[in-house]
Amino acid sequence: MAAMTTYPYLVTISSEKGGVGKTTLATNLAIFLKALNEELPVSILSFDNHFTVDKMFEIKGQPLRGDVADFLGGAPGGELLHTGQYGVNYIPSSKLLGDLKQSIKGTLALARLLANSRIPGILIIDTRPDLDILTQNALFAADRVIIPVKDMASLENCRNIFDLFDKRGFDKKSLSLIPCLIDSRIKFDGPFQDQRSLLKAYAINRGYRCLDTYISKSPKVESLSTNPSGKVYPILTYARSTEVYGQFAQLARGVTQDFSATPSPRALLFREWLASEEARGNEQFSARREGLRPDCLFCNRPVPHPTSGAVGYYFESSDGASCGFLEEHCFSEVLLASIFNLGKGLPADDPKRLMFKEATRGSSFVFRQVGNGSGTMVEFSRFDGEGMQLLKKLYPLREHEGGILGRERSGLYTLVTETLGGHGGNRGDGFLMVHPVTPDRPESILLEENYRDFAKLKKRITVQVAG
């Protein structure tokens, strides 16, 4: 038996068909697993909204501390486990999962949650009879998927699950079918004498793995979920005399063996992967930060810094050698004066300034030195967040504003020469990109996820600027 772990081995019970025995299988498998291995933590949760899990496992009077919706919302699964009947832990069901679906990010969200869940031992998930985003999450996170089939229709339906794995390039060896609700009284002539061998033959013919174990149809089992008390009784204690009892015991032994033979369940692999991604992300973040120019090009105050003005932009040269932050005010002044010809020092509430702000919101700006007959020019372009070029214009590159007699250094000149090199540009075809950032957290642009988006945009722009 594997040592006590803080990530679960996940068994998902799934089929697009209703009434094939999923919930009966999920709940009773949990009980048999626990009965076989008293030391093994066994937990269950349901993505369905019928509360069978709760009816079966809840211990009356126990206060509830959250449910499956909280788990999917990010609450640590281990803290949501409730002690249940028969020694099985459960996370209470939720009626709100339908509303929650839109907020589930992708099909690996559950894998991520389980990796950090601190749920030990084996976890069983019962799913709804469809392949919605929750079921897909439960399928992709699972170490074992058990798909009950009871007839040809449910067998045909398995195709969709297998196709889903194919489409994503995931290994299908976790998937296996189990014939359920098999009526052993039905006998056929010919090579397949009964329902079960017929289903199994069809399954194998289609390339699906099928368990040797199967579950018979039993009136006794059926009666356990329909009785005056409104409770759902377990096969382990209420159907000892049936064939189904032995079949569940056999299934539970098989799952236990697989569990013991899996030292690294997917939740652990995912956790290791997340940790390495995080370490890599942190390293790259630090490296990016260390490369930053410490002060604003224009006012030379440290950025970002609490006593300096608000940071509004991140700049980076095409070769990445020059990068840093610019104060919002400083860069706006340069654009207003040198590019938009609106003059310097417009009052903060001047409508022209507000219009300029409105018009350039979310834009990235690109500066490039180009030579023409009469001297060095600056090519200025504006791009939207998708990398669409909105504007392109040429400006002369002059050291001083207001011609030869001007005393004040041109902001455009400072911007271009300090980042791309002096007159004539010794950095060849390079360009400078100036990109807006969130003033409260300017450095967040250097975080892995955001920086990847920035780099993508820069790539799109590079293609257009070079062309």
Ligand SMILES: Nc1ncnc2c1ncn2[C@@H]1O[C@H](COP(=O)(O)OP(=O)(O)O)[C@@H](O)[C@H]1O
């Ligand atoms: N082995 C069985 N023998 C007889 N009836 C069963 C058996 N397993 C499940 N059932 C009954 O079949 C119906 C559907 O089972 P359920 O587990 O709810 O399926 P699902 O979750 O796939 O919809 C229920 O009424 C249940 O009591």
Ligand SMILES: [Mg+2]
């Ligand atoms: Mg069900």
